Amino acid sequence: MPQQPKRKQGRINNIDSSIFSSLFRANRPLPVKKIAQRTNIAWPTANQHVMKLHKLGILDIVKSTRRTNVKITREMLEELRRRGIF
Secondary structure, three states: OOOOOOOOOOOOOHHHHHHHHHHHHHOOOEEHHHHHHHHOOOHHHHHHHHHHHHHOOOEEEEEOOOOEEEEEOHHHHHHHHHOOOO
16 A cells, blocks of 8 residues: 655645634634634644644744643734734
C-alpha cells in the first residue's frame, strides 16, 4: 500500500483563517473551547490549529490553572495596522 505524503505544517488553511478572524472580531483573548464553538469545529481540531498558529508566531497562548486563553500577537496586529487592514 503506497504511503501518503505528509502535509506541510506551515500552510494556512480555511480553519486557520476562521480561527484568526474569530479572534480578531472578538477583540479580546478567547479560550480554545469558545473558539471551537464560534468556528463550529471540534475542540481537539481547534487546539491543534491554535498550536500551529502559535508556532508560526501569529497567536499567543496564555495558560492559567483553569483555561488556556488565546490572543493575536502584538506584532501581527501591528503588521495589520501597517498594511491598513484595520
